[in-house]
Amino acid sequence: MERPLPLDELQLTFLPNHADPSEGRFFFYGTPDPLExxxxxxxxPGDPVDTELMTEGGLAEVHGRELPVRPALKPLERIASxxxxxxxxxxxxxxxxAVLERKYDQLDKLADELPAEGHAAYHSDGHRWNASATVASFFETYAELLRSDSHANRRLITAQHADPGPVELNADLRPYQGHGISWLETVAETGSGAILADDMGLGKTLQAIGLLARRxxxxxxxxxxxxxxxxxxxxxxxxxxxxxSVHVHHGPGRAxxxxxxxYVDIIVTxxxxxxxxxxxxxxxxxxxxVIDEAQAVKNHRSRTAMAVAELTGRVRLALTGTPVENHLHELWAISEFVNPGLLGTQAEFKRRYADAIEAHHNRDAAAGLRAHIDPVVLRRLKEEVASDLPDKIESxxxxxxxxxxxxxxSEAINLAFEEGLGEGIARRGRILKLLTELKQICNHPxxxxxxNGGKLGDRSGKLDxxxxxxxxxxxxxxxxxVFTQYRAAGEMLAGxxxxxxxxxxxxxxxxxxxxARERLVDAFQAAEGPAVLIISLRAGGTGLNLTNANHVIHFDRWWNPAVEDQxxxxxxxxxxxxxxxxxxxVTAGTLEERIDELLTRKRFVAQQVVGSGEDWIGEMDDxxxxxxxELDGEGVS
Structure with missing residues (x-):
């Protein structure tokens, strides 16, 4: 005889849905307050629901909490021992x-270890789902996101063009912003994570707030x-x-x-x-x-990326205008935060996509990657959805x-080559040092x-x-x-x-x-504010709204189109x-001019899949x- 299902400790079973595998759910039950x-x-947190489970006495209605599969996997893994x-x-x-470690061959054995409470969903004619079928159905639900033609993915693609209905926001939403909120809600409902990668300036923050308000x-x-x-x-x-309600977790005494x-609705840190x-x-x-400017986790081995990966949430959302700044691995790292396992292991991703796209510009591989991520990565460009924006004229x-x-x-170059650039890591370090020195010379001697101090005018063509x-x-x-990557240059310009x-x-x-930053931003946005605001490219190149400006001057170049565009x-x-x-x-006749020309030819990866740094320069021979x-004398006044 089967023993009765206990009602004094938290139990977990899976509720299959054969008609629509994407609707399969975990079900927590067994205590008076399953949420607590x-x-x-x-x-x-799951959604409150009453469902029918098989108990010793037969079919019984049980109160519990229902949760999509994917948000539960990592937290369950943490409590396994x-x-x-x-x-x-x-x-x-x-x-x-086993699923997170891709040890799928262990699932049959693990199904044998499921107690009755772990496969208590009603099947038919007084029978529960058996353990093996329950685990198989669970895996089918998990795998829905991995199949580009699955019902879950078709639903996500459809939601990218859906009307969200009334949204409690003090804003007149543009159509594409409403579609974005509808899509984010659908992502949350299916238990997926999402990357909102709209072009910079299209209102990713507003759309995210719309989701938070709804949830x-x-x-x-x-x-x-x-x-x-x-x-x-x-x-x-x-x-x-x-x-x-909002609480900022920052500053002294924050713990x-x-x-x-x-209780607070949103914590910001x-x-x-x-x-x-x-x-x-x-x-x-x-x-x-929500992680904003999600390129902060583009190195999945960084302490920051590993820390945010430990955060527990039912929904994970990454916001970034540049899902690929330098390498496709960055896209993999962000995806691994929102949807662990979706793009396979790092080695699998490199073999299947990164090498083919980055090294060989393989358009079929790029199209395959796009099809794989399209349901959970949403990117709209300004020219597509905000054609009413004023022109941006670049020169x-x-x-x-x-x-x-x-x-x-010339002296800096001659000295560097006389001393030798060396090999390996040391060579990269010397090249980076020389590049930095040459860029600073182009800015100002x-x-x-x-x-510090002294005459500045008539010593630099760029400053003049x-x-x-x-x-x-x-x-x-x-x-x-006016953007610069150097603090010394910013202070020089201000003076x-x-x-x-x-x-x-x-x-x-x-x-x-x-x-202090907020005061500067508010002052510049005010009608009587300063006419020129100098900004460190890294400190103020993302997230800020500075629409009072109608001119943007890049005093020196980051050599990464994505960062400059941001x-x-x-x-x-x-x-x-x-x-x-x-x-x-750009200083004529110098490396600045040549690299500016090269950058126009290095945008393939970012455009095809969803940047460029200085790493590629280190691969050159002497x-x-x-x-x-080398200096071209025609650039000298």
Whole structure:
């Protein structure tokens, strides 16, 4: 005789759905309050439901919590070795572990270990589902996302063009934004994770807030973003969804404040704090975990990526305007956060897609990857969905070298080659050092020589040109963002503009705290604010809304089109009503000019699948490298 199903400890079974495998669900039951029991174990919150299970006495209606498969796998894996959980929970934890480790050949054996409580779904004529069929049905549900033609994936693709109905947001949604919210909701319902990779400036934050507003309920949401955007997230939530309460987990005393926090809808924190406080944050159970500027986890072995992977949420959402900055591996890493296992192991992904696309520009492989990720990666471009945005007119501004710059430039190259570049890692280090030195010389001799104070004018063709441009645009009533990757250059520009033009040009850089950054942004956006804002490319190149600018000047080049485009789109985004003029300063006759030409030919990967850094330069031999950087005398004034 089968023993009765206990009602004093949390149990887990699986509820198959043969008609639609994507609708198969885990079902937690066995205690008076299954929600409290699951949260105590660090398991994601499920939906309350009553269902019929087979007990010793026959068919009985049981109250419990229903949860899609994928959000439960990692949390179940973490509790597999706990001695204080029921046999059914432990058995399903072992099944989850086998699936995550792709040990599918173990599933039949593990099915034999399922106690009656673990396969208690009603089948027919007074019978429960047997253990083997239950595990097989579970795997079929898990695999729905892996098959591009599955019902789940067709439903996700359809949702990308669906009307979400009324959304409780203080915003007039554009059609594509409503479609994005509808898709995000469907992703959440199916238990999938999602990457919202819309072009920069199309309102990814607003769409994410729409999802959070729709899903506000028993468990809080968590937003993890760069430090510079923490204040922006709080401001945008308050603006668009004032009905949601927000807590910023940042600053001194944050652990005590979090511990004593009454219920809150959304917690916002930064990547650096999430890493520092991961022991605290991973003890919480969130409904939705959002990572903004998700390229922060593009290295899956980084401490930051490993920390956020430990966060528990029913829904995982990654926001990024550049899912591929340098290598396709970055897309794999972000996907691994939102949907572990979807793209296979890193080695499998490299063999199947990355090598074919990056090394051979194989369009069939690119199309295959796109078909695989299309249901759970949504990317719309401005020209496709926001054709009413004003034009963005880009131009390359050629600058000359002064004789002082030319002499320093040639001397740096000659010295580097006389000393030798070496091999292996040491060679890469020397090449990077030389590239940095040459770029700084192109900016200004004072930056390259580490000089503070003294005369700046007439020593750099680039500084003289940017000064003329800013003088002209200020005179005509324009507003400009000037981006540089170097703090020394930003401070030099701020001082020089004050002295030469008599204008205050604040410098937004990584050394400022969140409040100081917000003050600079608010001041620039105000009608009476400064006409020029200088920005560190890394500190202010993402997330900010600076639509008061109608000019963007790249004083020096990052040599990564994706990063530069992100910076440009601080101004060219929803809310911009003016044509945006983008000026990229390039010193003629130098490596800047040659690399600018090369970059126009290095956009294939990002465009085909959903960037480029300096790694490829390190692969050149000495002859190729010298040809790239050698000074052409025609660029000297």
């Amino acid at each position: 029991a699951t949260l105590d174990l660090g398991l994601p 706990r001695p204080d959980i029921s046999g059914s929970l432990a058995a399903w934890a072992r099944v989850s572990n 506000a309920g028993e468990s809080p949401h968590l937003v993890v973003c760069p430090t510079s955007l923490v204040g922006n997230w709080k401001r945008e939530i308050t603006r668009f969804a004032p009905q949601l 005590r404040k979090l511990a004593s926090l009454p 930064s990547y650096s704090i999430a890493l520092r406080d991961i022991k605290t944050l991973k003890s919480w159970v969130f409904d939705t975990v 390359t501004v050629a600058c000359t070298l002064t004789e002082e710059q030319a002499q320093l430039y 004072a930056q390259a020589l580490g000089q 040109r940017v000064t003329e441009m800013c003088a002209e645009l200020v005179e005509s009533g324009g507003r400009a963002l 020089h503009f004050k002295e030469a033009l008599g204008i205050d040009a604040p410098f937004l850089h990584g050394g400022l705290d969140g409040e 910076a440009t789109d601080r101004a060219h985004r929803i809310g911009q009503e003016q044509t945006v003029y983008v000026h990229k300063l 002859t190729q490298f010298r040809k790239l950087i």
